[in-house]
Amino acid sequence: MNVPFINREIQVQTALKYTSGFQQLSFKHSLQMARSALDEMSATGAFERTASTFRNIISRDPGSRFPAESGRYHLYISYACPWASRCLAYLNIKGLDQAISFTSVKSKWERTKDSDEHMGWVFASSSAEEPGAEPDPLNGAKNIRELYEFASTNYSGKYTVPVLWDKKLKTIVNNESSDIIRMFNSEFNDIAGNAALDLYPPHLQSQINEINEWIYDGINNGVYRCGFAKKQEPYDEAVQKLYETLDKCEMILSKQRYLCGDQVTEADIRLFVTLIRFDEVYAVHFKCNKKLLREFPHLFNYTKDVFQIPGMSSTVNMEHIKKHYYGSHPTINPYGIIPQGPNIDYSSPHDREKFSK
Numbered sequence: 190m191n192v193p194f195i196n197r198e199i200q201v202q203t204a205l206k207y208t209s210g211f212q213q214l215s216f217k218h219s220l221q222m223a224r225s226a227l228d229e230m231s232a233t234g235a236f237e238r239t240a241s242t243f244r245n246i247i248s249r250d251p252g253s254r255f256p257a258e259s260g261r262y263h264l265y266i267s268y269a270c271p272w273a274s275r276c277l278a279y280l281n282i283k284g285l286d287q288a289i290s291f292t293s294v295k296s297k298w299e300r301t302k303d304s305d306e307h308m309g310w311v312f313a314s315s316s317a318e319e320p321g322a323e324p325d326p327l328n329g330a331k332n333i334r335e336l337y338e339f340a341s342t343n344y345s346g347k348y349t350v351p352v353l354w355d356k357k358l359k360t361i362v363n364n365e366s367s368d369i370i371r372m373f374n375s376e377f378n379d380i381a382g383n384a385a386l387d388l389y390p391p392h393l394q395s396q397i398n399e400i401n402e403w404i405y406d407g408i409n410n411g412v413y414r415c416g417f418a419k420k421q422e423p424y425d426e427a428v429q430k431l432y433e434t435l436d437k438c439e440m441i442l443s444k445q446r447y448l449c450g451d452q453v454t455e456a457d458i459r460l461f462v463t464l465i466r467f468d469e470v471y472a473v474h475f476k477c478n479k480k481l482l483r484e485f486p487h488l489f490n491y492t493k494d495v496f497q498i499p500g501m502s503s504t505v506n507m508e509h510i511k512k513h514y515y516g517s518h519p520t521i522n523p524y525g526i527i528p529q530g531p532n533i534d535y536s537s538p539h540d541r542e543k544f545s546k
């Protein structure tokens with residue numbers, strides 16, 4: 190359901206009302222809204238991710254509510270977050286860096302309000318505070334939560350990144366990365382530096398959709414289900430599924446360069462963002478240590494291959510990734526100690542070209 194746009198007029202008026210500064214919500218309301226991934230737990234102790242709320246679509250049609258205009262949209266990300274990083278990856282590899290600006294928050298979650306305990310993404314107070322993190326250049330928000338409250342007075346979900354922001358209507362267009370990457374792929378081609386690159390070509394769409402589904406379930410979300418499980422059984426189930434799915438990918442990639450064949454597609458970018466975090470974080474922090482990524486020869490070389498696509502490497506900020514995961518989940522890592530290794534060099538040579546000859 191598209192809650193924020195049920196009544197657009199009210200929403201725009203609210204946004205305008207708040208332009209001079211963010212209004213504090215009542216204490217009671219703040220408590221109701223203070224949710225994070227660490228609260229998404231079923232009765233069985235299994236992690237269950239909730240759906241995104243803002244699902245508006247930018248269109249190449251100039252008459253649409255959100256037309257694909259250069260300079261109009263801003264992407265708020267965290268370098269730590271795999272979902273946000275896949276949006277940044279698209280922004281770069283599609284050559285949209287001149288058309289769409291972006292800001293990364295600081296790596297570690299902090300308190301977002303004095304009046305409740307919520308921990309979430311916060312902006313840097315200056316560019317000097319943490320390399321890669323910046324203050325909010327548009328709204329002067331202190332944190333991502335303020336952007337959600339600015340865009341919707343009755344929002345009751347999590348304050349997640351990515352957030353795709355409309356500078357003109359001063360609101361959130363979309364906070365679901367799987368939508369955002371599709372828009373970046375197809376809707377901005379009139380202004381994209383690399384319009385010819387189609388990561389979701391019509392002839393591969395059903396194959397990509399099918400692959401996305403089992404990779405999301407087993408790997409992208411699977412590592413979180415391992416890490417956030419609060420009981421042995423859901424953890425064991427998630428680990429089993431994770432490694433079955435990794436084995437399946439390894440088998441596919443033993444025969445071809447990318448998941449759909451010779452051509453890099455959306456399915457590869459979606460898999461990559463989890464693989465690049467695997468040995469550095471998930472193996473330790475989320476207890477995904479049955480086998481390391483670097484013990485899967487094809488998957489490991491494949492990760493290097495995708496990392497070396499022009500525009501990809503700058504989307505991987507391992508400092509932010511490690512600082513975030515090890516530092517933001519005190520129930521998993523109470524002392525916030527960051528393991529020193531393994532510091533893998535993904536720019537080193539790989540063997541994947543052999544499949545394209």
Ligand SMILES: N[C@@H](CCC(=O)N[C@@H](CS)C(=O)NCC(=O)O)C(=O)O
Nearest residue numbers: 225226270272348349350364365366
């Ligand atoms: N469905 C969303 C998920 C985004 C998401 O879960 N982001 C995490 C960071 S990796 C987040 O911002 N979490 C904030 C919280 O849990 O409070 C998408 O793919 O865009």
